[in-house]
Amino acid sequence: MTDTSEKIDYSKTLNLPQTEFPMRAGLPKKEPEIVARWQEMDLYRLLREDAAGREKFVLHDGPPYANGNIHIGHALNKVLKDIITRSFQMRGYDSNYVPGWDCHGLPIEWKIEEQYRAKGKNKDEVPVNEFRQECREFASHWIKVQSEEFLRLGIEGDFKNPYTTMNFHAEARIAGELLKFAMSGQLYRGSKPVMWSVVERTALAEAEVEYQDVxxxxxxxxxxxxxxxxxxxxxxxxxxxxxxxxxxxxxxxxxxxxxxxxxxxxxxxxxxxxxxxxxxxxxxxxxxxxxxxxxxxxxxxxxxxxxxxxxxxxxxxxxxxxxxxxxxxxxxxxxxxxxxxxxxxxxxxxxxxxxxxxxxxxxxxxxxxxxxxxxxxxxxxxxxxxxxxxxxxxxxxxxxxxxxxxxxxxxxxxxxxxxxxxxxxxxxxxxxxxxxxxxxxxxxxxxxxxxxxWRSKKPVIFRNTPQWFVYMDKDLGGYGLPVEGRASDRTPGDVSPAHAEASSPSERTAVSANQPDTLRSRALKAIDETRFVPSAGQARLRAMIADRPDWVLSRQRAWGVPICVFADEDGNVLQDEAVNQRILDAFEAEGADAWFAEGARERFLGERAGEPWQQVMDILDVWFDSGSTHTFTLEDRPDMKWPADVYLEGSDQHRGWFHSSLLESCATRGRAPYDTVITHGFTMAEDGRKMSKSLGNQTFPQDIMNQSGADILRLWVATTDYWEDQRLGKAIIQTNVDAYRKLRNTIRWMLGTLAHDTGEDVPLAEMPELERLMLHRLAELDELVRKGYDNFDFKRIIRSLLDFMVVELSAFYFDVRKDALYCDAPSSTRRKASLQVVRTLFDCVVTWLAPMLPFTMEEAWLERHPEARSVHLEQFPAVPQEWRDAALAEKWRKIRQVRRVVTGALEIERKEKTIGSSLEAAPVVYVNDEELQKAIADRDMAEICITSGIDIRHEAPPAGAFALDEVPGVGVVFARATGEKCARSWRYTDDVGSDPEFPDVSARDAAALHELQALGRL
Incomplete structure (x- = not known):
């Protein structure tokens, strides 16, 4: 045959990676485009349609205040929630996330008052409902701003229809919950010392107080x-x-x-x-x-x-x-x-x-x-x-x-x-x-x-004032408990998937006839039956409930849901269902402003207006508002369920939202509104100090997203010990940028390699051991990932996957298999099996990471599957248990020990510029450990070590041989490869030129070229 080698560009005959997935992510520009695409396609609706009929998993959102741009604490909190809801959605649940906002109370009222003071305006001269309308408009503005910022973070939820405590229906439900306390005798007026803010002229709850050194x-x-x-x-x-x-x-x-x-x-x-x-x-x-x-x-x-x-x-x-x-x-x-x-x-x-x-x-x-x-x-x-x-x-x-x-x-x-x-x-x-x-x-x-x-940052005093309280220790006589046996309607062991791993709630029993049925006893019992992550949160909340005084509900402010009761001069509350219904109907139609409207007393009292009942004008503690969100969100929305599987907030919410939600629900329903409570710590500056404006050490999520991308911020969240206080700063961000780059490059290589995938499968029994080893590792990781998501241990997942992708894939499996993937003939079983495994690796890794890095995994998924709607509409792949092979994994652990010694020896030669590539070497490897000898027997160690040749000798290493202390009994003596260099694969072999049609390539490469020629690809 005619020599055609001079006419061939061998690089074009190789199956080199081909992809448009860029090495440089460009996240600050790419991510907003992906957000826009999700909104255009209405991804939230598609997720709900796709999950219709599945078992519900509900994480109930603790409402942030709508009074400013989001800060790093918001970002940490929302990303954690998003990871959880996405991970359950991709594991067969209908995991609906409904964001919410706390709109009442001092944080917003204080802002309006500041505006008044700046204009020289007197709040007391403004009609109360006019002032309340300004508060409502202020909150609405910031809900819109925060929604956009949360969407930019990649948070997926019902942002078109969130819950807000100032929604008319919500205000009516909050009022209804208060009236339950009034009708059951749990609400009373008393005179007790409460924490009082002179600056803000109102009583404060413990959750509204912070401690400073003075x-x-x-x-x-x-x-x-x-x-x-x-x-x-x-x-x-x-x-x-x-x-x-x-x-x-x-x-x-x-x-x-x-x-x-x-x-x-x-x-x-x-x-x-x-x-x-x-x-x-x-x-x-x-x-x-x-x-x-x-x-x-x-x-x-x-x-x-x-x-x-x-x-x-x-x-x-x-x-x-x-x-x-x-x-x-x-x-x-x-x-x-x-x-x-x-x-x-x-x-x-x-x-x-x-x-x-x-x-x-x-x-x-x-x-x-x-x-x-x-x-x-x-x-x-x-x-x-x-x-x-x-x-x-x-x-x-x-x-x-x-x-x-x-x-x-x-x-x-x-x-x-x-x-x-x-x-x-x-x-x-x-x-x-x-x-x-x-x-x-x-x-x-x-x-x-x-x-x-914590709002005005000014000292408070303890001051005895008449306030409205809820009894902690009054016998409730079973009020609010299920009728049948006064026990829970959930059977022992009937727990959500979130309960599966970390703890088993104790059996819920009826209230003992010998023990008073009090709000305190109910709350303590509910705490014992709740899973806490981390577990220390249980003892913390329990101690707070065990030692807390009666719950003070009243605030001397204007913006909020009023304590909508009538009382006589001695504080006795009017208990009249007809009056209550008129109040609730008005609130549903007009909002809580109805209480402050002219003629409200006569309207609500009706025929009883002539009696000496006084209209209470205090408003409710904002924690009662947020503590009631489970009623108008979990109970009233058909796309949710009660109780929630998970509540997740900062550790300060043991005295805040977790606390008030527990008391409100236990008082009216006899149990907690949640099955699991997860807490995260606070974000400190890089040096461990508290972030503050005065120190100039704040890190803003907006800056990270604009400079590096939301996925970098999300990667930091996923890799941090969020259960404890965590640190963030420029150096830490850069560390995550570096880790992200390695992860992205691994995905990019898989995408490039899969450009040559024809979709052919090789039966497991016919696969080479190396491919079966990778499938075994996937089976192990599948269990780790699923348990990690169940246990909310994202750090374990992400670090295991990062190590797997960088150490086991990029530095080992892909490194070893590049030669076969690039150079083997189309008919090569080894190449087909490797492509099949890379395909499986890609599907698993990208879906596993999608809850944490939704933008990058969406980009990668659509690059691989351009016809797909979204990776977030996928499920985690089913990983067969038959892939597990512990004996094979142990054998390859030993093989890789020998490989480590060889690659270590070659790295020295590379640094000394003795060789430029490991393919220029054919080292002599001494192995006198019997177990290692068995492991590498009949193995192509040259392929595994990426050398052109290798000489294995079963004897003690000679003096001067390269060795590693952690791998005793193995030594390596460097030797150059012999033979000629293949112009296509660059391996040194003795059979270069054995095919006269392709005289400058090895026999393996010549055979591949013949196949390509027959297929018309040469």
């Missing part, structure tokens, strides 16, 4: 003992004499609460003593001869603070303390404080700091209030008035109940905090009054953590 005044105050009757025993008379000359000393960091003092608390578990001052070096306070009572453990520190020398006179027992009565340190000031101050035993008293005595102002602290109320009956029997004074008003000024500091004070009432959140003159006034009356033991400054409003 420096405060601290004082030690003397309470003169004026009564000691009842002290018995042989030393009774002497003890009485000693006590009547003594002062009980308290310590506090809130001097302004002293006018509200009504008792002093002590602990029976603490050792106390009577001490006498022997010398004094102070400008004010105790002098020599004064007697003082302290906890023994704190006496030395306290006396040192006051610059006093002292001696201990005697023990003071708990029995003695229980019989003491003191005078108020401000007695006589302004004609007030002439009452007796009793000593009360309290479990909250410790000797860790202070004096061992706790100043008790029941109007300014929960523990103080509880201790006072527990003793109220006994106090009344002793002739002590148990009434709690209102010493501070809503603006932070002292009232008439604080004689000498209120309106009767020269110059006007002292103030605790002003409108800007700055410290007023109250502390100074109280301290000066105590010094003037010789009742100050010592004073100082203390840096400590203090509650602040």
């Amino acid at each position: 420096e405060s005044d601290m004082i030690w105050v003397k309470f003169p003992v004026v009564g000691a009757e009842g002290i018995g025993g042989a030393e009774g008379e002497a003890a009485i004499s000693d006590m009547l000359k003594a002062n009980v000393v308290i310590w506090t960091t809130t001097p302004w609460t002293i006018p509200g003092n009504r008792a002093v608390a002590y602990s029976p578990r603490i050792s106390y003593g009577l001490f006498e001052v022997t010398a004094a070096e102070n400008d004010f306070g105790p002098q020599a001869g004064e007697k003082l009572i302290f906890a023994d453990a704190l006496a030395e520190e306290s006396f040192a603070k006051a610059k006093l020398e002292y001696k201990r006179l005697r023990d003071v027992s708990a029995e003695m303390l229980s019989n003491l009565e003191c005078a108020h340190p401000l007695k006589g000031l302004g004609g007030g404080y002439d009452f007796t101050v009793p000593l009360l035993a309290g479990d909250h008293v410790t000797d860790d700091a202070g004096t061992g005595f706790v100043h008790t102002a029941p109007g300014h602290g929960r523990e103080d209030f509880d201790a006072w109320m527990d003793a109220a009956r006994d106090l009344a029997a002793r002739g002590i008035d148990p009434a709690i004074p209102f010493t501070v008003d809503d603006a932070g000024y002292f009232t008439k109940d604080a004689p000498g500091f209120g309106p009767d004070r020269e110059g006007g009432a002292a103030r605790v905090i002003d409108d800007k959140g700055k410290k007023g003159d109250a502390n100074k006034a109280v301290i000066e009054a105590l010094i003037a009356r010789n009742m100050l033991f010592a004073r100082g400054r203390l840096k400590h953590s203090y509650p602040h409003s």
